[in-house]
Amino acid sequence: MSEPLLKVKNLRQHFKISRSFTVKAVEGVSFEVYAGETYGLVGESGSGKTTIGRSIIRLYDPTDGEIFFDGKKISGKLDDATEKMLRQNMQMIFQDPMSSLNPRKKIGDIIAEGLDIHGLCATKEERKARVGAILKKVGLSPAHAERYPQQFSGGQRQRVGIARALIMNPKLIIADECISALDVSIQAQVVNLMKDIQAETKCAYLFIAHDLSMVKYISDRIGVLHKGRLVETGLTREIFSNPVHPYTRSLLSAVPQPNPVVERRRHLVSFDSDNVGGDGEIVRVSATHSVLENF
Amino acid sequence: MNENILSVRNLDITFRTNAGDIHAIRGVNFNLPTGKTVALVGESGSGKSVTMKAVTGLLDSNAIINGGQILYGTENPVDLLTMPKKTLRREINGRQIAIVFQDPMTSLDPTMQIGDQITEGLLLHKKISKADARKKAVELLKLVGIAEARKRMENYPHQLSGGMRQRIVIACALACEPKILVCDEPTTALDVTIQARILDLIKELQRQMGLSVIYITHDLGVVAKVADFVNVMYAGKIVEVGTVEEIFYDPRHPYTWGLLAAMPDLETDDERLYSIPGSPPNLLHEPKGDAFAARNKFAMKIDERETPPMFQISETHFAATWLLHPDAPKVDLPPELKARLLRSRKAANYV
Ligand SMILES: Nc1ncnc2c1ncn2[C@@H]1O[C@H](COP(=O)(O)OP(=O)(O)OP(=O)(O)O)[C@@H](O)[C@H]1O
Ligand SMILES: Nc1ncnc2c1ncn2[C@@H]1O[C@H](COP(=O)(O)OP(=O)(O)OP(=O)(O)O)[C@@H](O)[C@H]1O
Ligand SMILES: [Mg+2]
Ligand SMILES: [Mg+2]
Numbered sequence: 231m232s233e234p235l236l237k238v239k240n241l242r243q244h245f246k247i248s249r250s251f252t253v254k255a256v257e258g259v260s261f262e263v264y265a266g267e268t269y270g271l272v273g274e275s276g277s278g279k280t281t282i283g284r285s286i287i288r289l290y291d292p293t294d295g296e297i298f299f300d301g302k303k304i305s306g307k308l309d310d311a312t313e314k315m316l317r318q319n320m321q322m323i324f325q326d327p328m329s330s331l332n333p334r335k336k337i338g339d340i341i342a343e344g345l346d347i348h349g350l351c352a353t354k355e356e357r358k359a360r361v362g363a364i365l366k367k368v369g370l371s372p373a374h375a376e377r378y379p380q381q382f383s384g385g386q387r388q389r390v391g392i393a394r395a396l397i398m399n400p401k402l403i404i405a406d407e408c409i410s411a412l413d414v415s416i417q418a419q420v421v422n423l424m425k426d427i428q429a430e431t432k433c434a435y436l437f438i439a440h441d442l443s444m445v446k447y448i449s450d451r452i453g454v455l456h457k458g459r460l461v462e463t464g465l466t467r468e469i470f471s472n473p474v475h476p477y478t479r480s481l482l483s484a485v486p487q488p489n490p491v492v493e494r495r496r497h498l499v500s501f502d503s504d505n506v507g508g509d510g511e512i513v514r515v516s517a518t519h520s521v522l523e524n525f
Numbered sequence: 526m527n528e529n530i531l532s533v534r535n536l537d538i539t540f541r542t543n544a545g546d547i548h549a550i551r552g553v554n555f556n557l558p559t560g561k562t563v564a565l566v567g568e569s570g571s572g573k574s575v576t577m578k579a580v581t582g583l584l585d586s587n588a589i590i591n592g593g594q595i596l597y598g599t600e601n602p603v604d605l606l607t608m609p610k611k612t613l614r615r616e617i618n619g620r621q622i623a624i625v626f627q628d629p630m631t632s633l634d635p636t637m638q639i640g641d642q643i644t645e646g647l648l649l650h651k652k653i654s655k656a657d658a659r660k661k662a663v664e665l666l667k668l669v670g671i672a673e674a675r676k677r678m679e680n681y682p683h684q685l686s687g688g689m690r691q692r693i694v695i696a697c698a699l700a701c702e703p704k705i706l707v708c709d710e711p712t713t714a715l716d717v718t719i720q721a722r723i724l725d726l727i728k729e730l731q732r733q734m735g736l737s738v739i740y741i742t743h744d745l746g747v748v749a750k751v752a753d754f755v756n757v758m759y760a761g762k763i764v765e766v767g768t769v770e771e772i773f774y775d776p777r778h779p780y781t782w783g784l785l786a787a788m789p790d791l792e793t794d795d796e797r798l799y800s801i802p803g804s805p806p807n808l809l810h811e812p813k814g815d816a817f818a819a820r821n822k823f824a825m826k827i828d829e830r831e832t833p834p835m836f837q838i839s840e841t842h843f844a845a846t847w848l849l850h851p852d853a854p855k856v857d858l859p860p861e862l863k864a865r866l867l868r869s870r871k872a873a874n875y876v
Contacts, residue, residue, distance in 0.1 A: 247684060251676050275688025275719050325687045329630045369804055373544075380585075381542060385569025385743075407687065413568045413743030418787040418800035425797075440688075440717060441744075443789045447798070470791070484717035486746025488788055490769040491873030493750040 233301060234262035235434050236286065236402055241295035243278070243285050255281040257458035258295070258509075263402065266432040270445040270466070272481065273455030279438045280325060282455075283404040286436070287322050300401065318348060321395035323388075323408040325438075330391060331379040337390055338375030341365070344398045364393045369419055385412045392420065399431055406438045421448055442485045446470055451518075454478045457507045464519030474521045476506060530737045531557040531705060532602070536579060536593035538572075547808045549575050551761035552593075557705065559599060560731065562738040564748045564769075566784065567758030568805055573741045574627070576758075577707050580605060580739075581624050582613040597622070597705075620650045623698035627710035627741075629690035632697070633682045639693050640678025643700055650701040665696040670722050688719060695723060702734060709741045724751050745788050749773060754841070757781050760806050760816035767842035774866065774875045777844040779821045786862040799861045815847065823848060823856050 243256040256278040263269045271279050285292045288304065297305040299320065302312055321344075324330035331340055338361050342351075351357040362372030368389040379387055388408065395403050405424075409417045421444065427433065439445050445452060445466075452469045454462040454477065462475040473479045483499035510524030538550035550572050557563050565573050578584045580595055582605065596602035597617070605613060618624075626632050634642060643662040647653065653661070659678070666674035669692040682690055698706060706727065724747065730736050740751055748755060748769065755772040757765040757780065765778040776782055783801035803820040806812045815821070818828035827847050836849035847853055858866065870876075 245684065247676075247680065251679075253684075275692075276686040280686060329628070371807075377544070383570040383574065413566075414745060414784055414787045415568050415801045417743075418789075418798035422797050422800065440720075442717060443746075443791055446791060447789050480718055484721045485791060486717065486721075486744070486750050487790055487869075488745040488749050488773060488785065489869040489873055490749040490752075490773050491875065492869070493746075 232264065234298075235265040235300060236263040236436070237296075237298040238262070238282070238286065239296040239298075241282065241285060241297065242293045243281050243290060244293045254458055256285065259455070259458070259460050260295075261453050261460060261463060263434050263436055265401065265434055266428065267450045268428070268435040268437050268448055270449030270452040271436060271438045271455060272440060272442065272445055272452060274457075274477070275440075277455040278458045279455055280406050283322060283406050283436065283438060287320055287404060288316065289322075314348075317344075318398060319401040320404070321398055321400040321402075322404040323391050323395045323406060325407040325410075331387060333379050335378075336375065337365075337377050337379065337382075340379070340390060341375070341394045341397055343394065360397060364397045367396065367423060368393045369416060369423075385416055388412055389416070389420070396427060400433060402434050402436065404436045404438070407440070409444065410439060410441060417444065424448070442482065454481065459507075459509075459522060459524070461522045461524070462520070464515070468516065468519040472515070472519070474515055474519075476525050528558050528599070529556040530559040530597070530599055531580070531739075532594075532596040533576065533580070534594040534596065536576065536595065537591040538575060538579060538584070539589045539591055540585070541587045541589065545809050548811050549761050549808055550579070551808075551811070553758075553761070553763055555756045555763055555766065557737050557739055558754070559737055560735045561753040562731070562740055562751050563754045563756060564752035565739060565741045565756050565758055566743060566745065566748055568743070568784075568801075570805055571758045572761045573758055574709055577624060577709055577739065577741065580707065581618055581622055582608075582610055583618075583624075619646060619698075619703070620701050621703055622705040622707065623701065623703035624707040625691075625694050625698045625709060629687070629694045630682065632694050633690060635682050638679050638681060639685070643693070643697050646697050646700045661700070662696075665700055666693075668699075668726060669693075669696045670719055671696075692719070692723065699730065703736070705737045705739065706730075707739045707741075710743070720747070721750075727751070745773075745785065757784070760812070761808060762816070762845070764817070764846070765844040767838070767844075770873075770875065771839065771842040774870050774873065775838075775842075776866075777838055777842070777849060778817075778846045779823050779848065780817050781844075782859055782862050783820075786859060786865065790865070792868075815845075817846075822859075825853065 239260050241256055241259045245253045245255060247253060273279055284290050286297055292305050304316055341361050342357055345351050361375050365372050365374055370389055392408060409420050412420060437448055449466050452466050453460050456477045462478045473482055480499045506525045508524050510522045512520050513523050514520045533553055533555050536550050536553040540547040540549055553576055567573055590606060595605040597605050640662055644658040647658040647661055663674045666677060671677050671692060742748060752769045755769055756763050759780050765781050776785060786799045789798055801820055806816050814830050815828040815833055818824040825847055833845045833847045835843040835845050837843050848856060
C-alpha cells in the first residue's frame with residue numbers, strides 16, 4: 231500500500247481548565263488517511279472529534295504524539311516552508327457557521343482570504359472570477375460576494391465556509407460537521423459536490439459528522455471515537471454490518487429513520503457508558519477492522 | 526376556549542438591505558395545538574428562523590412587519606406583534622416562550638462561565654436564592670447529559686465541544702419551565718445517541734408540564750420521531766401541512782416529495798444522492814405564481830401566473846399545489862420516491 235497522506239500517531243490533547251481539572255480530550259489516537267479517500271470520524275458529542283481536527287491543522291499544539299502529512303512531520307515546531315505547505319494543502323471547514331465567519335468582512339473577501347495570503351491571483355479580475363466560480367459551485371451566486379455573513383441563513387453561511395476551503399484546491403479537507411447545519415436538499419448537493427471535487431482533484435476528506443446515514447454514504451473507512459479514544463475502525467461496510475464495540479452498536483441503533491410509526495416503536499440499544507472506557511487492547515476483527523477492547 | 530396555544534396568521538415580513546427589499550415571509554399561517562409538537566421543515570433560507578424570531582420579538586432591526594398576527598394563549602389570546610417590545614421581553618420571552626437557536630454561540634456569552642449564564646436566567650425569572658439556583662443549574666446540566674456537571678459550571682463556552690454548548694443552551698431554555706419551547710435546529714450538532722436523549726427529555730417534559738413545542742429542523746428522521754404535525758415551508762410560505770403520518774406516507778406537494786427523496790436512509794447506496802434541481806428563488810425579486818414552479822418538473826402553465834391556494838385533502842392535511850386542482854392531470858410520484866414510500870408504508874403497516 232502507498233504511503234498515507236496523513237498519519238496520526240498516538241495523539242494526545244489535554245486542556246488544563248484549573249489546577250485540579252484537566253480535560254483529556256484526546257487520549258492516544260492513531261489513524262491514517264490515504265490520498266483521495268474519505269475517512270469518516272464519528273462519535274459522541276465531546277468525544278474529541280473537533281479537537282483532533284484542530285490539532286491536525288495545528289490550531290492546537292498536541293500534548294503528545296506525532297502527525298505526518300505528505301511524508302513530512304507536522305507536529306512539534308514547524309519551519310516556514312512546512313507551515314506554508316500546510317496552510318495551502320490542508321483546509322478545515324468549521325462546525326459553527328456563524329462564529330467562523332468574520333462579520334465585518336464581505337463574503338467575497340472571506341472566501342478569497344487564502345488566495346490573498348499566498349498571492350495566488352495575478353489580477354483583480356482573476357480573483358473575482360475564481361470567487362464567483364466557487365460561489366456557483368456551492369449553490370450560491372457570484373452576486374453574494376458583496377454581502378455580509380449576517381445577511382445569510384445558517385445553511386447559506388455554511389456553504390461560504392465550504393467555498394473558502396475549496397478555493398485553495400487542498401490535498402486534505404477536514405470537514406467538521408460541515409453539512410449538519412444544511413437542509414437535506416442542500417446536504418445532498420454538497421455531498422455530491424464534495425464527491426465531484428474529490429473525483430476531479432483527488433483530495434482526501436476527514437469527514438467529521440454524527441449523521442450516520444450520510445457518513446455511511448460518503449466514507450470509505452470509518453473511525454468511531456468515544457471519550458477521546460478510537461474504539462472501532464474499519465471499512466464502512468464492516469462497521470455497519472458487523473459493529474463490535476457496544477458504543478458503535480448503540481450509535482447505529484439510534485439513527486433516526488424518516489418513518490414516524492417505526493420511530494415510535496423503536497427501542498434504543500442502551501449502553502452503560504460508565505463501565506466502558508479507558509485503555510484496552512486493540513483486537514483485529516479482520517485485516518481492515520479493529521476494536522478497542524475496553525468494555 | 527381555543528385549542529391552539531399559538532396561531533400565526535398571515536405573517537408578512539420584508540428586510541431592507543442595501544441590495545433592495547427582501548420579501549422573506551410572504552403570508553405564513555400555522556397553528557400550535559397545546560401540548561403538541563409541530564415541526565417546521567424547509568430548505569435553507571425558506572424563512573423558518575425569521576418566523577420564529579418574529580414570535581419571540583427578536584427580529585433584526587432591518588425587518589419590517591407588513592402585516593399579520595401572532596396569537597398567543599388559549600383563554601384570551603394576545604397578539605404578540607402588537608405587544609410592546611418591553612412587555613414581550615419581560616413577560617413572555619424566556620419565561621413563557623423559550624427559544625433554542627441553531628447556532629449556540631449566538632445565545633451564549635463567551636466571557637461568562639456557563640454556570641453563571643444558567644443561574645442568571647433562573648434568578649431573573651424565578652424567586653429563588655443564588656445557592657438554590659446553582660443547585661438547579663447543576664441538575665439541569667445533568668438532565669441534558671453533561672458529565673461532571675459541577676466542574677463544568679466553571680467552563681467558558683469555548684472550552685466546550687459544539688454539542689455540549691448546544692446542550693447548555695437547551696438547559697438555559699428549560700430552566701424557567703416555559704409553556705412553549707421553540708427549537709431551531711437544536712440537535713444538528715449532536716450525535717444520535719445524545720440527540721435521542723434530548724428528544725426523549727423534551728417529550729418527557731411535554732408529558733409532565735404540557736409543554737408545547739415548535740421544532741425547526743431539516744432532519745426528517747428527527748421530524749418523524751418528535752412531531753405530531755408537520756409544516757413544510759418554501760420561499761416564505763407554508764406549502765404543505767398535515768399530521769406526521771400524512772406528510773411521511775402520503776405527501777402531496779412536489780416540494781415535499783423532493784425533500785423526502787433527498788434524505789438518504791441506511792439503505793441508500795446510489796452513486797449520487799437525489800437533490801431538488803435548481804435553488805430556491807431569490808426573494809429580492811419575488812417570483813410570480815408558484816414560487817416552486819421553476820424547480821418542479823410537474824409544473825403547469827397556471828403555475829407561472831397564479832399562486833396556488835391551499836387545497837384540502839383531509840381534516841388536517843392541506844397542500845398548496847395546482848396539482849390538487851380537480852382539473853389537473855393525475856401525475857405519478859417520482860420514481861426515486863415511489864420505492865421509498867412503499868418501503869416505509871409497509872414497515873409501518875400504513876394503509
Ligand atoms: N437581517 C436580515 N437582512 C436581510 N435578509 C435577511 C435577514 N435575516 C434573514 N434574511 C433572509 O431571510 C430569508 C430567510 O432566512 P431564515 O434565516 O429564516 O432561513 P431559514 O429557513 O431559517 O434557513 P436555515 O435552514 O438555513 O437556517 C433568507 O433569504 C435570508 O437571507
Ligand atoms: N479550547 C478548549 N479548552 C478546554 N477544553 C476544550 C477545548 N476544546 C475542547 N475542549 C474539551 O475537549 C473535549 C472534546 O471536545 P471536542 O470539541 O473535540 O468534541 P467533539 O467530539 O467535536 O464534540 P461535538 O460533537 O459536540 O462537536 C470536551 O470535553 C471539551 O470540553
Ligand atoms: Mg465538534
Ligand atoms: Mg434558520
